[in-house]
Amino acid sequence: MLKSVKRFIADHMPVWLRGRLLNSRKYGGQVYIYPTLECTLHCPYCVNLHPDGGKHLKDFTLLSPEKWIEILNRINRPVVITGGEPFLYKGLEKIVNGLNPELPVSIYTNLTLDVSKFLASTKKENLSFYCSYHSGAGSPEKFLENLIMLRDAGVNFYTHGIYASSQKEEVSEAKRFFRRHGFRFNLDVDQRKLYKCASKKFRKKVRCTKRMILIAPDGRRYQCVSKAVRMKDPLEDLTKEDLKDETVTSICNDYGYCAPCDALGETKMVLLE
Ligand code: SF4
Numbered sequence: 001m002l003k004s005v006k007r008f009i010a011d012h013m014p015v016w017l018r019g020r021l022l023n024s025r026k027y028g029g030q031v032y033i034y035p036t037l038e039c040t041l042h043c044p045y046c047v048n049l050h051p052d053g054g055k056h057l058k059d060f061t062l063l064s065p066e067k068w069i070e071i072l073n074r075i076n077r078p079v080v081i082t083g084g085e086p087f088l089y090k091g092l093e094k095i096v097n098g099l100n101p102e103l104p105v106s107i108y109t110n111l112t113l114d115v116s117k118f119l120a121s122t123k124k125e126n127l128s129f130y131c132s133y134h135s136g137a138g139s140p141e142k143f144l145e146n147l148i149m150l151r152d153a154g155v156n157f158y159t160h161g162i163y164a165s166s167q168k169e170e171v172s173e174a175k176r177f178f179r180r181h182g183f184r185f186n187l188d189v190d191q192r193k194l195y196k197c198a199s200k201k202f203r204k205k206v207r208c209t210k211r212m213i214l215i216a217p218d219g220r221r222y223q224c225v226s227k228a229v230r231m232k233d234p235l236e237d238l239t240k241e242d243l244k245d246e247t248v249t250s251i252c253n254d255y256g257y258c259a260p261c262d263a264l265g266e267t268k269m270v271l272l273e
């Protein structure tokens with residue numbers, strides 16, 4: 001979709017329609033896990049910098065790899081391992097190696113840490129990476145080194161950067177750099193520009209309906225990332241309980257402080273005031 005069309009929709013369409021039109025990617029039934037919410041970077045657009053959120057990141061008790069394996073094999077859905085930076089979690093390869101072999105696994109990473117040990121110790125076949133370069137990482141050399149390792153290991157990967165005002169020049173330069181080395185690199189729109197609910201300029205009350213399975217570092221499910229980083233309104237505890245319905249509806253007073261990368265296009269929000 002053209003950028004100008006997206007901007008028109010973002011500025012003029014009602015909330016529920018805006019979300020559907022702007023994000024045509026449908027939720028595929030995956031389970032998103034956050035083994036740690038801590039990160040090697042501090043990007044200005046990150047949900048971890050939520051004003052009520054950052055202080056909680058170290059409060060989570062991390063689950064062991066064995067516990068994650070037990071939960072994920074029980075749920076038995078495709079797995080997305082994200083964060084924070086998942087390579088900060090000790091035992092990432094144990095989780096991946098312990099999953100049911102038929103389960104696809106995607107790892108969302110900023111590639112600031114060396115992936116060679118992980119690749120050498122991971123046997124999984126249906127593994128893919130979603131790699132984000134952020135200017136806070138500095139020179140893109142390290143990212144490139146890791147990309148070369150992924151390519152040589154035969155792993156599928158997607159690379160991108162966020163075309164945010166704070167890093168437009170750096171990601172554009174990074175794109176040219178990766179292209180020179182034979183790698184595709186996409187520039188994705190800053191979701192805060194598309195979704196007012198992530199603008200952090202107001203707080204409003206909405207009825208929010210979201211179809212997603214998101215599990216925080218301690219094994220608790222939350223409705224959205226914004227709530228997870230604030231430890232707000234936890235849902236079922238997957239360490240002890242079975243997964244309930246995919247779709248969760250709540251009355252939320254934090255519309256305006258939603259997480260920009262949180263499948264907002266698939267989230268139905270109805271303003272209540
Ligand atoms: S790399 Fe991702 S998780 Fe880490 S601070 Fe940046 S946006 Fe947040």
Ligand code: SF4
Nearest residue numbers: 208224226252255258
């Ligand atoms: S309105 Fe935003 S912060 Fe509230 S539950 Fe929905 S996605 Fe989360």
